Amino acid sequence: MKRLPAFDFARHGLGVADAIQRVIGSQDTFVPLHEPEFSESAWALVKDCLDTGWVSSVGKYVDQFEQEIAVASNAAFGVAVVNGTAALQVAMLATGVSPGDEVIVPALTFVATANAVAHAGAVPHFVDSNEATLGMDAGALATHLERIATRRNGATFNRRTGRRISAVVPMHVFGHPVDMDALNAVASAYGLPVIEDAAEALGSEYKGRPCGSLGRIGAFSFNGNKILTTGGGGAVVTDDEDLAKRVKHLTTTAKVPHRWAFVHDEIAFNYRMPNLNAALGCSQLEELDARLALKRRLASRYSDAFTGMGGVKVVQEPEGCRSNFWLNALRIDTDDVAQRDRLLATLNDRQIMARPVWTLLHRLPIFATSPRADLPVAEKLEVQLINIPSSAHLGNDPSKQE
Numbered sequence: 001m002k003r004l005p006a007f008d009f010a011r012h013g014l015g016v017a018d019a020i021q022r023v024i025g026s027q028d029t030f031v032p033l034h035e036p037e038f039s040e041s042a043w044a045l046v047k048d049c050l051d052t053g054w055v056s057s058v059g060k061y062v063d064q065f066e067q068e069i070a071v072a073s074n075a076a077f078g079v080a081v082v083n084g085t086a087a088l089q090v091a092m093l094a095t096g097v098s099p100g101d102e103v104i105v106p107a108l109t110f111v112a113t114a115n116a117v118a119h120a121g122a123v124p125h126f127v128d129s130n131e132a133t134l135g136m137d138a139g140a141l142a143t144h145l146e147r148i149a150t151r152r153n154g155a156t157f158n159r160r161t162g163r164r165i166s167a168v169v170p171m172h173v174f175g176h177p178v179d180m181d182a183l184n185a186v187a188s189a190y191g192l193p194v195i196e197d198a199a200e201a202l203g204s205e206y207k208g209r210p211c212g213s214l215g216r217i218g219a220f221s222f223n224g225n226k227i228l229t230t231g232g233g234g235a236v237v238t239d240d241e242d243l244a245k246r247v248k249h250l251t252t253t254a255k256v257p258h259r260w261a262f263v264h265d266e267i268a269f270n271y272r273m274p275n276l277n278a279a280l281g282c283s284q285l286e287e288l289d290a291r292l293a294l295k296r297r298l299a300s301r302y303s304d305a306f307t308g309m310g311g312v313k314v315v316q317e318p319e320g321c322r323s324n325f326w327l328n329a330l331r332i333d334t335d336d337v338a339q340r341d342r343l344l345a346t347l348n349d350r351q352i353m354a355r356p357v358w359t360l361l362h363r364l365p366i367f368a369t370s371p372r373a374d375l376p377v378a379e380k381l382e383v384q385l386i387n388i389p390s391s392a393h394l395g396n397d398p399s400k401q402e
């Protein structure tokens with residue numbers, strides 16, 4: 001294939017804005033990246049909580065939501081929690097991450113992945129991304145571990161820092177599945193559990209299997225900007241009954257079941273999702289399939305709109321995968337941040353919200369001393385990725401189409 005010319009704002013900038021505008025139609029107000037959407041049933045279920053008084057940490061919707069999120073992700077067990085960060089933290093604690101350990105995470109992820117590692121008392125250890133999936137690269141991980149890791153008494157240690165490495169946490173960027181088979185294989189060679197940060201990937205599929213249940217344990221987020229929302233919320237899913245029980249115990253103040261006695265057998269968390277939020281979640285889950293279809297259609301419209309445009313392409317779902325297309329992303333062919341920033345300014349001036357991908361986490365002063373691998377791909381992606389409006393309803397109003 002002929003290589004298209006590199007991105008040049010002067011030549012392509014306005015074309016990008018026009019292409020997005022053609023897809024989303026005319027607009028009177030600022031178009032955000034992702035808006036929550038609610039159906040009629042949301043009102044009924046939330047009202048039921050208010051009518052019955054079951055608004056807090058006990059109630060039937062919590063149980064229902066836990067069962068339904070397990071089904072949706074093809075896991076045997078689900079535990080609903082207060083947010084995705086808490087879900088990741090307890091998933092780590094349950095799989096044996098201990099204070100002073102290192103946990104392998106991508107440098108290119110939302111800060112919550114690394115925050116959760118720190119909340120578990122461990123240190124994030126950053127590795128590189130894959131060009132096609134944007135997520136953790138299995139080959140680069142294997143090369144890095146070969147260089148720095150050593151196995152001793154059934155555990156894996158970082159030879160340079162002396163710390164134990166105790167888990168690998170891949171993340172499905174914008175809903176695009178990472179290569180979980182390859183990552184599971186590398187992790188298992190070092191005896192490391194894989195904790196899936198599936199916060200962005202509810203409804204995505206890897207080789208026909210739903211994201212969230214592809215490692216030892218997985219975490220979802222239902223924050224307001226995610227594909228489904230409970231206002232704020234998260235869930236842990238796993239096929240391992242002991243792990244699920246451990247997560248439930250840790251997130252419910254480690255209370256030992258008893259008819260009246262308050263016995264708590266460790267210092268634990270109050271991370272349980274309130275019934276009010278779970279009711280909203282049950283309503284949202286009813287809409288998941290329809291929403292996935294709309295988002296797939298929007299993604300394909302963006303793809304068509306950018307076909308043949310020099311220097312820009314729409315990020316596609318990886319081969320053999322179905323993405324939930326939570327956030328659409330453009331990849332601009334440049335290594336010049338100024339080019340990207342001019343494009344961001346133009347789009348935002350036109351009332352089209354656009355945002356760069358996250359700052360690589362090792363650049364944040366809070367994680368500056370964390371160990372890391374070489375990050376050539378992540379560093380390139382950091383300059384090249386731009387998120388564009390991705391709400392499910394966008395572009396579906398025929399009267400607004402040009």
Ligand SMILES: *Cc1c(COP(=O)(O)O)cnc(C)c1O
Pocket residue numbers: 083084085086109110112113171197199200220221222223233234
């Ligand atoms: C949203 C998100 C989280 C955290 O979820 P919260 O519910 O906001 O705590 C974790 N990881 C990734 C990759 C996310 O996008």
